[in-house]
Amino acid sequence: GQQLNQSPQSMFIQEGEDVSMNCTSSSIFNTWLWYKQEPGEGPVLLIALYKAGELTSNGRLTAQFGITRKDSFLNISASIPSDVGIYFCAGQRDSGYALNFGKGTSLLVTP
């Protein structure tokens, strides 16, 4: 399937800083999802976006579905050590179809 371009590849930040990461695709998707994965575990859903232009928050996390339907970004405000993990974006053409994942953004947060 289509691989999404996710950036940055990794981030090393101090606790309290804000984080921004994004995902782009050459294809249009009708759903964008953001997952977090910790070592040895499966991806956990953070935010789901279903409409172009949609801006959705989940606590300190905010994600937007790009107007062109070819991109999405995720912001984390006031990062804390437990935010450490790999964040994946995933695009879905239509509901129920397979997800196409990016390669992930690895986030490290120092106290």
Add this chain to the structure above:
Amino acid sequence: DTGVSQDPRHKITKRGQNVTFRCDPISEHNRLYWYRQTLGQGPEFLTYFQNEAQLEKSRLLSDRFSAERPKGSFSTLEIQRTEQGDSAMYLCASTPGGGSGNTIYFGEGSWLTVV
């Protein structure tokens, strides 16, 4: 626990042996997916089921791989004659079905190491 359940969580096998993984989806989720993930990569789609029907298979699913969902509930993924390149985490996911807003939930994965 009402999440997606996978078994075993870890499997070490010798090259050439067969392995089977089981997935129990969230109750009443009629779509079930299998993905494979290697180190440093995002999950890659293998196949999915709508109830007991296997509706799509990726080119990644070689002849040595077979998946079943006989009663539309749990699913199994079998790999025959394993190769070292099969070493990966195999993820199962489920969703209620079609219609907007049905997001996909993943299990904790089954780690396979082929030695």
